[in-house]
Amino acid sequence: MLPELKDLNTLREALSNAPGPDGNALQGAAERNGQLTKPPGALGRLEDLAIWYASWRGDARPQISAPQVIVFAGNHGVTAQGVSAFPPEVTVQMVMNFEHGGAAINQLAKAAGATMNVHALDLDRPTADFTAGPAMSEEELLEALRVGWTAVDHNADLLVVGEMGIGNTTPAAAIACALFGGDAADWTGRGTGVDDAGLANKTRVVAEGIALHGGSGDGLEILRRLGGREIAAMAGAIAAARALRIPVILDGFICSAAAACLANKSEGALDHTVAGHQSAEGAHAAVLAKLGKEPLLSLGLRLGEGSGGALAINILKSAVACHSGMATFAEAGVSDG
Numbered sequence: 001m002l003p004e005l006k007d008l009n010t011l012r013e014a015l016s017n018a019p020g021p022d023g024n025a026l027q028g029a030a031e032r033n034g035q036l037t038k039p040p041g042a043l044g045r046l047e048d049l050a051i052w053y054a055s056w057r058g059d060a061r062p063q064i065s066a067p068q069v070i071v072f073a074g075n076h077g078v079t080a081q082g083v084s085a086f087p088p089e090v091t092v093q094m095v096m097n098f099e100h101g102g103a104a105i106n107q108l109a110k111a112a113g114a115t116m117n118v119h120a121l122d123l124d125r126p127t128a129d130f131t132a133g134p135a136m137s138e139e140e141l142l143e144a145l146r147v148g149w150t151a152v153d154h155n156a157d158l159l160v161v162g163e164m165g166i167g168n169t170t171p172a173a174a175i176a177c178a179l180f181g182g183d184a185a186d187w188t189g190r191g192t193g194v195d196d197a198g199l200a201n202k203t204r205v206v207a208e209g210i211a212l213h214g215g216s217g218d219g220l221e222i223l224r225r226l227g228g229r230e231i232a233a234m235a236g237a238i239a240a241a242r243a244l245r246i247p248v249i250l251d252g253f254i255c256s257a258a259a260a261c262l263a264n265k266s267e268g269a270l271d272h273t274v275a276g277h278q279s280a281e282g283a284h285a286a287v288l289a290k291l292g293k294e295p296l297l298s299l300g301l302r303l304g305e306g307s308g309g310a311l312a313i314n315i316l317k318s319a320v321a322c323h324s325g326m327a328t329f330a331e332a333g334v335s336d337g
């Protein structure tokens, strides 16, 4: 069902030929929503969410029974510039923690009834420092995109993509700055918790990256020059989900930057996604505003790993449970006013 990602053009074509929502399912779900035993609009955004989900699944009365969480991990040459409060060894150590079930995302995926897969991308071969040259070659970008493209379970009915990568709020900030403009300081935040001097250094690093690579309007080229393997893998998975009509819940700042690289590839390229939450990372709200996404949750999380996305699975499941499980006014014998 999915083409093999032979080259970047295959991805570009898949994105421009991507399927849209199913108009019949959308109409059927909207009609059903209007007949359910509640005052019109009383379930607020849950109603829109259920109708959106139904339209992407092509089913006016859908279920969510197979959510998948995928965590991608990558390492970053730019950590040599002292941009994180933690050392890069933590990336591989956290991958072990994911595999042993000890991380926050293991608990959150389990609580949401989701399966969880972890993909570590060449952790012993960090990307190049983007202040000196492109982070990845075209072949490296393609390999990372492919990991995400092939990681999506075709039988999943909901996808959350998350990441682990010490230093990756720096490439995410650089991507946002290259895509959306403004100053490096507008997009740079504290990540794992750098102090004021660390934030100033990180802002300088992002500015240097933009000075060297900025100006390209192509999201995939920005991803290659300024991104990272786990960021590219998330983009690959989000694109695959679109082709498979699997709705996606976005996670935090880094995940949103990955998605943003696809946003200008075709009209409505991210219409199959919702923002799971607004992270505490300074510029996440601005990225979501640029993407036109209203976050479902805002709990002060700044963890990554797919944590905010996994939490939001519960919201979407609840929305769909109401939509598909509630009685209509006629069925329940309730006067519809």
Ligand SMILES: O=C(O)c1ccc[n+]([C@@H]2O[C@H](COP(=O)([O-])O)[C@@H](O)[C@H]2O)c1
Residues within 6 Å of the ligand: 083, 084, 085, 086, 163, 164, 165, 166, 167, 168, 169, 170, 190, 191, 192, 193, 194, 251, 252, 253, 254, 255, 279, 280, 281, 284, 301, 302, 303, 304, 305
């Ligand atoms: O998801 C977010 O919004 C988020 C915000 C801040 C930090 N993180 C996580 O922290 C790591 C990156 O932070 P840093 O300071 O090393 O760039 C990486 O593993 C992310 O998963 C994630």
Ligand SMILES: Cc1cc2nc[nH]c2cc1C
Residues within 6 Å of the ligand: 086, 090, 094, 163, 164, 165, 192, 303, 304, 305
């Ligand atoms: C311990 C730790 C766990 C993480 N999970 C995602 N990013 C992280 C960064 C650190 C430092």
